[in-house]
Amino acid sequence: MNIRQLIDSRVSQALTDAGVPNDTPAVIKPSNRPVFGDYQANGIMGAAKKIKTNPRELAAKVLDCLVLSDIAEKVEIAGPGFLNIHLKPEWLSQQLDQTLDSKTLNIEQVKTPQTIVVDYSGPNLAKEMHVGHLRSTIIGDAIVRVLEFRGHQVIRQNHVGDWGTQFGMLIAHMNSLQSSSDELSMKLSDLEAFYREAKKRFDDAPDFAEAARDYVVKLQSGDPECHRLWQQFIDISLQHCDDIYARLNVSLNREHVMPESAYNNDLKQVITDLGTADLLTEDQGAKCVFLEDFKGKDDKILPTIVQKSDGGYLYATTDLAALRYRHQTLHANRILYFVDARQSLHLNQVFTIAKKAHFVPEATQLEHLAFGTMMGKDGKPFKTRAGGTVKLIELLKEAEQRALALVNQKNPDLSEAERLLVAQKVGIAAVKYADLSKNRSSDYIFNWDSMLSFEGNTAPYLQYAYARIQSIFRKANTIDLQAALILDEKTEKQLAVKLLQLSETLETVVKDSTPNILCNYLFELAGHFMSFYEACPILKTDNEAMRNSRLKLAHLTATTLKTGLGLLGIDTLDRM
RNA sequence: GCGCUUGUAGCUCAGUUGGAUAGAGCAACGGCCUUCUAAGCCGUGGGUCGCAGGUUCGACUCCUGCCAAGCGCGCCA
Numbered sequence: 110m111n112i113r114q115l116i117d118s119r120v121s122q123a124l125t126d127a128g129v130p131n132d133t134p135a136v137i138k139p140s141n142r143p144v145f146g147d148y149q150a151n152g153i154m155g156a157a158k159k160i161k162t163n164p165r166e167l168a169a170k171v172l173d174c175l176v177l178s179d180i181a182e183k184v185e186i187a188g189p190g191f192l193n194i195h196l197k198p199e200w201l202s203q204q205l206d207q208t209l210d211s212k213t214l215n216i217e218q219v220k221t222p223q224t225i226v227v228d229y230s231g232p233n234l235a236k237e238m239h240v241g242h243l244r245s246t247i248i249g250d251a252i253v254r255v256l257e258f259r260g261h262q263v264i265r266q267n268h269v270g271d272w273g274t275q276f277g278m279l280i281a282h283m284n285s286l287q288s289s290s291d292e293l294s295m296k297l298s299d300l301e302a303f304y305r306e307a308k309k310r311f312d313d314a315p316d317f318a319e320a321a322r323d324y325v326v327k328l329q330s331g332d333p334e335c336h337r338l339w340q341q342f343i344d345i346s347l348q349h350c351d352d353i354y355a356r357l358n359v360s361l362n363r364e365h366v367m368p369e370s371a372y373n374n375d376l377k378q379v380i381t382d383l384g385t386a387d388l389l390t391e392d393q394g395a396k397c398v399f400l401e402d403f404k405g406k407d408d409k410i411l412p413t414i415v416q417k418s419d420g421g422y423l424y425a426t427t428d429l430a431a432l433r434y435r436h437q438t439l440h441a442n443r444i445l446y447f448v449d450a451r452q453s454l455h456l457n458q459v460f461t462i463a464k465k466a467h468f469v470p471e472a473t474q475l476e477h478l479a480f481g482t483m484m485g486k487d488g489k490p491f492k493t494r495a496g497g498t499v500k501l502i503e504l505l506k507e508a509e510q511r512a513l514a515l516v517n518q519k520n521p522d523l524s525e526a527e528r529l530l531v532a533q534k535v536g537i538a539a540v541k542y543a544d545l546s547k548n549r550s551s552d553y554i555f556n557w558d559s560m561l562s563f564e565g566n567t568a569p570y571l572q573y574a575y576a577r578i579q580s581i582f583r584k585a586n587t588i589d590l591q592a593a594l595i596l597d598e599k600t601e602k603q604l605a606v607k608l609l610q611l612s613e614t615l616e617t618v619v620k621d622s623t624p625n626i627l628c629n630y631l632f633e634l635a636g637h638f639m640s641f642y643e644a645c646p647i648l649k650t651d652n653e654a655m656r657n658s659r660l661k662l663a664h665l666t667a668t669t670l671k672t673g674l675g676l677l678g679i680d681t682l683d684r685m
Numbered sequence: 686g687c688g689c690u691u692g693u694a695g696c697u698c699a700g701u702u703g704g705a706u707a708g709a710g711c712a713a714c715g716g717c718c719u720u721c722u723a724a725g726c727c728g729u730g731g732g733u734c735g736c737a738g739g740u741u742c743g744a745c746u747c748c749u750g751c752c753a754a755g756c757g758c759g760c761c762a
Contacts, residue, residue, distance in 0.1 A: 134702060141705080151704055154742075164742085188705050189742070233762075270762065369762090395760050405687060405758050417760045424762050451756055453689055481690075482755085519724060535724095547698065551691055552755070558711095559697065563724045565710035566698085573724050581721055617701055629699065632709085643717095643726045663721095685724080 110204055110215050111612040112148065113137050116194060119177050120150045126174035127167065129156045139610065143599075146183070146193035147606050153190040164190030201605045202594035205665055208608070209590060214672060216612040218260030226264045226435045227253050229447040230354075230361055233270035234346040234368075235279060237300045238353050238501040240491050240555075241449075244480045247541050247678065248549060249447035250359045251624040252478075254676045259619055264439050265365035268431060269350070271343050272370040275304075277325030280338045281317060282307035284324075297345045301500060343368075353501055357537060358678050372430035376422045379430050380415060386466040394418030398462050403454070413458045428459045432475075433468040443474040445622060450479035450550070478622045481552035483544075491555050505537060511561050512536030520685065531685045535569050536561075538679045542568030545677055546628035566632045571674060572682055574635035577642065578667040579683040585648055585660055592657030600641040601662065607637045608665050611673060624677060631673045638666045 120135035136152035153171060157164035168190040175192075177184055183195040208215035229249025232238045238246075256263045282303070286293045296303050310317040327335040347366065354361045380396060383389045388398045390412075397412035405411040415426045435441045446456060456477040463469050485491040493499050513532035516523070523531065543560035547553050563569035582588065596602045614630040617623070647659040671681045 136702070136704085138701075138704095141708090145705075149704090152702095154704070158742080191705070273762070275761090393759075397759075403688085403758090408687080411688095412759055414760050419760080421760080423760070427762095449756095450690065452762090454757055455762090457689090479690080488754095515724080520722085551698090554697070556697075562711075567710085567724090569724060570710095573722080577722055577725085584721060613701095621701080623701090625699080626701075629709090636709090639725065640727090642721080646721075648721050685722085 110207065110217070110609070111616065112196075112606075112609055113139075113613040114616075115180070116148055116150070116177070119175060120152070120171070120192070123171045123175035124152065124156055127170040129160060129167075129171075133159060139606075140193065143603075145187065145191070146185075146195040148194040148196070150192035150194070153192065157190060168192060196606065198596040198602060198605075201596060201602070201609065204609055205594055205605060205661075208665060209661075209668075213258070214611060214669065215609075216259075216615065222260050222262055223442040224262045224264065224440050225256055226266055226439055226441040226444045227256070227447070228266045228268050228431075228445065229253070230350075230359075231268040231270070231448070232350055234343055234350075235270065235273075235275045235300075236304045237346075237349055239498040240483055240501060240504055241498070243501060243504075243540075244483060244544055244553075245447045245449070246354075246359055246361075247357065247544055248478070248480060248624060249445075250361065251545055251627075251677045252445065252447070252618070252622050253360065254678060255615055255618050255624070255627070258676055259615060261619075264435075264441070265361060266367050266431075266435070267361055267365045269347070269366055269368045271346075271368040272373070274322075274325050276328060276339060276342070277323070278307045278311045278318075278321040279304065279342055280324045280328065280335060281321040282310060283338050283342060284320075285317075297342070300346060300349060349502075353505070356502075356505055357541070358680060360678070367431070367434075369424075369427050372427050372434065375430040375433070376426050379426055379433070380422075382468075383415060383429075383462070383466055388462065388466055389415075398458075400458065400461055400465070402461055403458055411458075413462060425455065425459055425462075428456075429463055429466075429468060432459065432463040436469040436473060441473060444469075444476070446475075446477045447622075448477060448479065450481055453477060453479055476622070478549065480549045484552050484554045486554065486556055488554065505540065507557075508536035508540045508561075509533050510536070511557060512539065515561065515563065516685070523684065527684065531682055534680050534682055535563075535572060535685065538568035538572060538674075539563075541677065541679055542571075542628065545624045546632075548625055549623060566628070568674075568679055569685075571631055571635050571670060572679075572685060574638055575667055575670045575674075575681045576683060576685045578638070578663045578670075581647055581660070581663055582667075588660045588664055589657045590661060590664065592654065592661055594661055595655060595658040598641075598645055600637070600644045601659075604634075604637045604641045604662060604666065607634050608662075608669055611669055615676075627673060627677060631670060631677075634666065634669060634673070638663075 117135050117137045124133055124135060125131055133156045134152050135150050137148055137150055140146050140149045153168045154164045157167045168186045172184060172186060180197060180200045181194050182197040185193050187193050227249055230242060230246040232242045253263050253265060283293060311321055324335055328339055390397050390399050392412060395414050395418045396416035397414050399410045399412050401410060403411040413425050414423055416422055435444055460475045464471060483491045491499060509532050512535040516528045516531045539560045546566055560567060596605050614627055618627050645659055647663060650656050674681055
């Protein structure tokens with residue numbers, strides 16, 4: 110059940126019956142102030158303009174045609190022609206009872222499920238994951254969970270970078286350490302250091318650089334020994350990723366890995382097919398696609414190079430092969446890319462070429478969900494003190510440590526084991542939520558103090574709200590979920606309405622791939638609960654019916670919080 | 686030069702197809718723990734929504750121009 114949709118269909122019908130053209134939107138929104146009721150219809154003014162009539166008069170006409178008495182206790186005309194809708198407490202109770210009985214919280218599955226390919230995380234396996242991979246990984250994962258919850262078929266694709274010139278250097282370095290394999294495996298436990306060593310040798314020693322280039326050629330020509338070393342490196346690197354995903358509570362695993370190298374055999378064919386589609390131009394020895402849609406300096410058309418003059422392929426070629434695979438083999442209706450905003454031009458070029466070459470049909474939705482860079486407190490890209498990239502694993506460890514210090518201070522009575530668990534859950538949640546709760550498109554400032562201050566719109570605040578409810582249940586012993594809901598107090602009714610708005614929230618999240626909308630909802634829900642909690646005694650009331658009703662509201666809040674946080678990939682705790 | 690993104694309170698950010706008095710949190714100030722977890726609640730102060738025009742009953746939102754910041758623009762990914 111989706112309140113906004115329900116009211117929308119009723120008001121739209123009334124608009125039609127009042128003589129307004131069919132396609133006029135009713136514009137239903139939650140009211141921005143309590144005096145304006147629970148929902149408001151804003152579409153009448155626009156409709157009045159369209160048919161050149163007085164908006165107040167049209168509002169009266171629409172109100173006459175409007176059938177809403179089953180869900181609303183009062184609908185009134187206000188201001189220049191708003192309809193303010195006050196929902197019936199009995200109807201709210203009835204809907205909440207249905208929520209309680211439903212596995213999906215009274216939220217219907219989508220009528221036409223899509224096959225949605227989601228491309229996210231995509232680390233470069235030559236190095237360890239660093240903070241630059243965080244946003245794609247957690248935003249993508251949250252959206253994946255929401256899409257699945259709504260009933261779509263989601264195919265995760267972790268397009269990891271496992272190919273390219275840098276692997277020649279790494280293999281050469283591995284090979285020179287072969288003599289003592291203990292040393293090799295030890296060194297590979299810190300991939301970042303391993304990469305630096307290899308890079309240093311590549312830059313400093315011409316012999317080594319020569320060998321590295323030979324290895325690239327060998328690797329590409331399928332040399333078995335070289336391939337074995339490469340595979341060994343890739344396995345270790347993927348293991349590092351798996352560890353991070355597990356620690357981050359991200360749903361990616363090996364099954365979702367579809368590396369760049371998987372497309373190697375198709376690259377030649379991609380070029381051939383681009384030629385057949387008459388899109389290919391040779392320029393200075395390189396094979397390019399020139400598209401009118403993309404112009405650069407002096408209005409000159411920008412090329413997308415798909416094959417270098419030395420015959421090598423580029424990431425545009427691989428991305429085209431991947432798009433084709435996602436259409437032909439995975440049968441995607443919609444493909445989402447959670448990729449850094451800086452790749453916007455590249456992806457737009459690839460999308461356009463793929464459609465022109467008929468690698469994917471026109472109807473397939475291709476979306477680049479761009480996000481900004483993670484900045485430090487100073488507004489510059491987030492780095493270590495020494496100016497290096499911050500390893501993701503180090504960041505997560507620090508989050509847990511900082512959270513532990515806080516738990517020790519806030520709740521020293523918990524056992525050590527429990528404090529460690531709380532620190533782990535809260536620390537990770539804080540990092541994830543700080544990112545998820547912000548608008549995707551802008552750069553975002555990473556600040557330990559604000560995310561772990563545990564005040565305001567943060568994960569710990571939401572987890573705390575949940576833990577508080579669990580504490581009530583421990584003291585209550587039994588809850589009667591059959592009890593009638595009584596929504597007399599203002600805070601009770603507001604909480605009830607909020608509880609029922611998860612559905613319309615998820616509708617928006619799915620449409621725009623914006624997890625911050627869900628964060629915002631959960632923050633408001635928790636806020637409404639806190640107000641209710643302060644205003645309405647639950648266990649302290651003598652009135653048995655009221656106690657049961659309030660316990661039930663608390664139960665519904667807990668369930669909704671847990672579900673919502675779960676969709677963000679954030680765990681709840683019974684105690685903190 | 687061209688393109689993309691961003692510009693809202695001292696700071697970090699919301700603001701959903703144009704709607705009523707632009708909202709939170711932090712920071713500041715003032716209240717609330719013998720009472721269900723004070724990681725909380727209630728309240729006060731704080732705004733030229735980058736600037737200037739335009740569209741209209743109505744603009745933070747749409748259009749145009751300008752200013753500022755970040756990023757991208759041929760053989761890395």
